[in-house]
Structures are given as structure tokens and as C-alpha cells.
Amino acid sequence: MAEPSSAPTMKDVAREAGVALGTVSKVMNGIPVGESYRVRVEKAVAKLNYRVNSYAKGLKTNKTYTVAVMVPNLVSPFFAKLVNALNRQLALRKYRMLLYATDYDPAQEQEYVIMAEQQKVDGIICLSYNPELKVSENVPMVSIDRYFGAQIPCVSSDNYGGGRIAAEKLYENGCRNLAFMRIGSRLTNEPNKRKDGFISACEALGVSFTLKIVDDGTPYAAFEEFLREHTHAGVPDFDGIFCVTDSLAYQTVRSLRAMGVRVPEDVQIIGFDGARLFGDQDLFCSTIVQPVEEIAETCVDMILEKALSKAPSLMCLPVEYAYGGTTLK
């Protein structure tokens, strides 16, 4: 009622309850204290609507129960799903999430790491394509999909295995002339292994394949041209295409259909990621599904368990194929 406009502190609670400051602190932290005292404190807390100030607590304990998460953006369904899962995993452990969207900008990524460090987060989970990202050793970091070196554990899907599965599935479905299409950084990040796995499987199966790989920033038109070059009188040179992401696969399907090529009858297409329309409806295409929940859980576990130092420096989680309408059933 006659509340001071500023939030109540422990001191206020102590006064209200008629106990010492330390007693209130103990109650708030679940440390055993005389029954009658506990009750009085709890009553005062309720009456004043008191909340522990986590800034004071963090300053004192050097523990903030906050983890920074850095991703390029949230509008890509895969990133959205990943952040969603990370948020859930952190919440389950009573941790808060500080979110930074970098828009793929290395300068922003660096700035955000600095912000996170000075925010004294308990850890950073990042999905960055910036090869030069500098991180202080004072804050634990886990990387997703990009290997920074032995001191920073990296969690990713089994990209290599996924590439193999894609090739094998197409082969199993009768394809004998495969193609791989990819857009992305030339940096040796984990997703690059999708191609390696694909090639490896193609060679093992003795099936011919073509690669179309372009750098980040190249307009999609480059792929459209590629497809056109390889289609003669409505008949494509390929009967199976593995695209590095569902997004690319989706666009590819559209282009092909616009050219009069039937998918999956004439060409079968497999993407990579496994996100769904509106988060919970159909797949965008037949695809290699990343185990997003497991990735998120692994990242959070690693960041929070201090075992980070002796953790394996690269963890690849198993992927699986899922039918999504762009392959033969």
C-alpha cells in the first residue's frame, strides 16, 4: 500500500519479518532455518511481493543462470526450430536465454560475443560462420555446425552420414544419375560434409553424379540456369537431386515443375534439415531430418556441465531420412 516505488529488498523483508538479513537470504536459497522464522519470512515475502535481485546475486556469486544463444536469424525454419528447442532445454534447467540474431554479419557476431562476455553469461551457444570469431577463454562456448578447434566443442548432425543416406535413398528409389546442389560458404564447416558423404556413397554405389556448388550470396538464378542447361525437351539429365538444404530443395522443385518436369516422377529430390511448414505441419520436401531436440539438449548439457574441457571436441548426432512428397514412396 504505502509501498516505496522501488522494488523491495532483502532488508525490507527482514524488517517486515523481524529477522536478520542473513536469515532471509537463507530462506530464499532453501537453506534450512527455524520453522517459525521460515514462515515469517515467507509471509513477508508474499506481502511485499519480494523478488531476489538477480543482478546483486549474480555479482556476488558470479553465476547468472543466463546463456547466450547466437544464430544468424530466426526466420529460417531450421534456426527457429533450433532456438525454440534450446529455449525449452534452458528453461527446463531454470536458465534464461539471451538471444542474438547476427544476420550472418561477422562484425555483429564479434560484437555480440563481447556483449555476452560482459553480460557475464554462464555460457555461449553459437551457430556462426565467422572463422575468425574471437572468444575469451573465460566463458564456456559450444558451437553448432562449425568446428572452431579442439578448445570449443562442436555439436552437429551427422552431416556426412546424411549425405550418404540421401544418395543411398535415391539409388534405392531407382535413380542412377544424381546431382548435388549447394550454396554456402567454402569454409570447412560441418554442412560441407553433406557433399562428402553424398559423393562417397555415389562412388560406393558406382552411380554417376554432377555437382553444382556456388558461393553464399549467389542468386538462386544460378541453379535455375544449371537445371535448364541439364534439361532437354522436358527431360532432365538427372533422376535424383540432393540439395544441401530444404530451402534449396523447395526452390528446386518449384523451378523444375515450372519447366514441366514432374517431381518425383521424373526427378526425385531430397533436401536437408527436416523443418516443417508452420512448425508442425508438412515437411517442405523429402529430406534428411536433423535431430534438433537432441542437438539442443546436447548443447545445453555441455554448456552447463563443467565437463566442457574434457568433452569430445566434435559430436555428430544421427540423422534420418523422411518422406516429404518429393521422392517416390
Next chain:
Amino acid sequence: MAEPSSAPTMKDVAREAGVALGTVSKVMNGIPVGESYRVRVEKAVAKLNYRVNSYAKGLKTNKTYTVAVMVPNLVSPFFAKLVNALNRQLALRKYRMLLYATDYDPAQEQEYVIMAEQQKVDGIICLSYNPELKVSENVPMVSIDRYFGAQIPCVSSDNYGGGRIAAEKLYENGCRNLAFMRIGSRLTNEPNKRKDGFISACEALGVSFTLKIVDDGTPYAAFEEFLREHTHAGVPDFDGIFCVTDSLAYQTVRSLRAMGVRVPEDVQIIGFDGARLFGDQDLFCSTIVQPVEEIAETCVDMILEKALSKAPSLMCLPVEYAYGGTTLK
């Protein structure tokens, strides 16, 4: 090199630079100080890789440069786009974002508000459907799409206007038998006005319409049944349908096409939201586009400008129709 394992403090910097603590503080805050002093401090900062501890700063200044954002989830493209925009707007102003996904759970929402309060955030931006959400008056709050009362400003799209536009557009495209389909809470939240606007326009145009409104949690099958009931020998009773979200519109299109009804030739469909496939590709359907960037900017402005008290308690931002393949061009 011989760095202590814990992060350097201002005291360390002062010692290194041979100046007083207060001087370092001034330099870090851009307060004028003797040139030679400034240089020495900056050198020491660089050498020690010093970062201001924002927990200590926050404790002292009672300002955290952190805003909490609460949404149901991130996998829904509209929420994802919204959070993405909010993140950008906050970053532009050097603010950090604490993110909470509530999964529509009122208990979690309440818990998160408490967490945010004790985290001493500078404000809370929330998109909640919990009518009983209790918020302390100590922390500024802005609501999106749900009106909580005069003391909490609400920012939303012009849902009513959007409903009108949908009806008018369908009419303009030749439709004379309209339908509105909606799933959602009965609570008087802003999106409910989409229906009101739609009805208002239908009545003004003198066009007949049918409503199909079901509660949250009802399986989509209810709509499918509704559509089937209103389709005879492949000919639907309606020639235009306004769906409360793009998600529902998308599913509706799929159902109709599966029933052999042509979209948009036989029935035209308009959704609401305007998110895009993979965040930047096609629209999911013809739709009423929410001005997400403007909503985000308005929310952030309101939370950060102290003008919150004398702000209008409800701000409706203009929407617009966009063609997305499910209406006649």
C-alpha cells in the same frame, strides 16, 4: 599472460594504468577526462582485455539494458518473424533480449514474468493469451495483440481493418458467397476483430457469409468436415473464404484441392499474417500482411521511451493485402 583466471576488474585496469578507479569508470562511460589519462586507461583496457561487468553496473544503476520478450513459440513463422524484428530493433538501440517461449502455457507465462521481473529487465514485451497474467507495476510492459487494460499499452495490427480488406478483396474478385473460418481463444483479443471487420464489410457489401469458429485445441478435422458438408458434387457453397491465419488458410487450400475443388478458380482464399516460406520466399497464400517491422519498432520504442504512461493504450498498425496465389490475380 600471467592473467588471473578470473576476469579483470576496473581495479586491475586502474592499477595497470596507474590512475584512480573513478577515472577508469569515467573513461568507460565516455565522460571527459584528461587526454593522457584516457590514453593510458584505454591502453590498459586493451592489454587486459577488460570488459565492464554489466551485473555490477546494473546493480548500481538499476538499468540493465535488457528487455524480456515472451511469445508462445518460435516455430510459427509469424512469431519467428516478430521476434526476429524485435531482436533487430533492440540491437539497434544496444539493448539485449531475454527470450522466453511459453508454449501457450499460462503457468509458464506467469513464471516467466516473475523471472523477468527479478532479472530486473528494463521492460517486458509480451504476446500472451493469458487473461489473468499478473504483472508488477515496477516493470514497464507492452502487449502485442492482446489488450490487458489501460495501464498496459497494446500494439497490434489493424485486425478489424484487415478483416474488412479481406472481405472487400474477395468481393472485388467476384466472390458472392463468403465464409470465415477461425480457430482460437474466445477471449476478446485483438485477432478476434478480424472476424468483426469481415462481417462488417460483408454486411456493408450485402454479401452473404457463413462462419465456422472453433475453440483452440479443436483438431483441424473439424474444418475439413465443415468444408465437406458445404461441398456438393465437387462444387463448394462458397466462392471465397477468409481464414484467420495463413496456417489455417494453407491447410484449407490443401483440403479443398484434395477434394477436387480448384483454388483459386472455384474458391478464393485469403489468410492473415503474411509470413513467408523460409522467411524470405513465397507467401503461403494470398493474405493480409501484418506490418511486423513496424509492430516491433513501435513496441521497442514504447518500452524504452518512458512515455509509456501517457501512451495511447491501443495502437493499431495498418495492414495490407498481398497476392499469394490463392486468389484470382
Next chain:
DNA sequence: TTGTATGCGTTATCAT
């Protein structure tokens, strides 16, 4: 078991 006092890293109010 409870109360008291000190310090976490910073800012801000003082004298100097």
C-alpha cells in the same frame, strides 16, 4: 540455529 559484517564491481558524491 541466528545475527553481523564484509566484499562482489561498479557508479557517484564528495573533497582535493
Next chain:
DNA sequence: ATGATAACGCATACAA
């Protein structure tokens, strides 16, 4: 303009 010092709210070692 610069340097010393007292808070900010809390946890904790220590005294009672």
C-alpha cells in the same frame, strides 16, 4: 580534472 569512499542488494564467513 582527479582521487578517495560510500552505497547498490546480496551471500557468506564468522561471531554469538
